[in-house]
Amino acid sequence: MTTAKSAAIILAKELRLEFRTRELLTATVIFALVVVVLFSFAFDPTAAESRRYGPGLLWIAFLFAGSLMLNPSFAREQNNETLDALRMAPIPGFAILLGKILANFIFMSLAELVLVPVFAVLYNLSLAGIVWRLILVLVLGTLGLTVTGTVFSAISAHARMRELLLPLLLLPLLTPLLIAAVESTASLFAEQPALDRTWLAFLTGFDIVFLTASWLLCDHLLEE
């Protein structure tokens, strides 16, 4: 079976599993909301200030929520040793990883779809006129987050204290992504919204580098 086809099957399985309970999505959205609300107590957000801090705050909330949400991706395969069953299937190893990356990407995007409008309302930012450009930035940033996060979820699944370990591994690695995503979001929320090409190129580069690395290393990641 081709990689694409088997990845699609894994993706369907992940989606089916999640939409039976929707517990991961609900918890992620609520967690990110809690972070956003807590920030409003830490920094008193006036309109001018939320333009300055807003993008950073939004991405920090996404990164924190992502580092928690991605943890069960491989950890829940441990309970009944279902990862071994997946590995035994006659499909390329990368298909397992790719299916999970895509599933996490969809979950994270759905969470963002709920969070961004709420955030815009709470912090008094206007989304009018920048929606498509914002979606482009969100897609590129979320892809980088889910690619590295899914790989590290496979790593931390084998460790003790995995819930604590995943953010420790993931967040320092994501600092370049954070800078690029925040800067490009900030240029969209500015008085004169503009798409910052340098940072978009950087985000794309980040995604390509780590997607390639996961493709090259996935067999070592999943081996028994």
Place this chain on the structure above:
Amino acid sequence: MKGRIIITALVALLIFCAGYTALFVAPDEATMHAIQRIFYFHVASWNAMFCAFFVAFYASVAYLVTGRRKWDALGVSGVEVGVMCCTIGLITGPLWARPVWGIWWTWDAKLTSTFILWLLFIAYLLLRGLVEDPEKKASLSAVFAIFASLDIPLVYLANRLWRTQHPQPVIAGGQGSGLDPTMSKVLLLCLFAIFCVMILVLVDRYRLELLRNEAAEFRYEIESRGLDAADDAATAALQKGGQ
């Protein structure tokens, strides 16, 4: 053993010479005076750090390609020694910056990148501590080391782009272009001396890791045999009780 003692003594002599020349032979810097002498150790520890992390990166790739445990041992040794050099650099840096720049720390591209580098490899060491299975530990930490190494240029690039867009208020302490000839000779000696210390520690750490692996294997074997013996004894006792 004798060879190692001689080599250690030679490196000790070398580092003594380096320290002596850095403190007493190198000329006084025009504006910073004595405080500038920390430069010889600061730069040298960064140099050693990059070499150590490069060894770790190379060993991680080699482990994943060959699957031989000695590369894993070299990888963890490289990271540990690199983190040590990085810590020295991160301590000597602020000590130098405080009197010269007037601040301990600034979120400049180089400083920030190094700090992230330090955090990433500390996370690597944590990861190794938290995975039980030795095979898994080796392959997972090698994958992580490769990801972390790929991230470093990106971190640096991002910080450079970011900081050039927002001009910095406090950057005065860059080394002026062109060093005094004596200074550059002393610097070369210090670079070499610290590099030798790094290699010495690295090799020792590598040997220690190999010994640890061996000890763990023996312990595992003893335990499995011991359990078997206990099992047999228990079965025998049960049979006796049954009769």
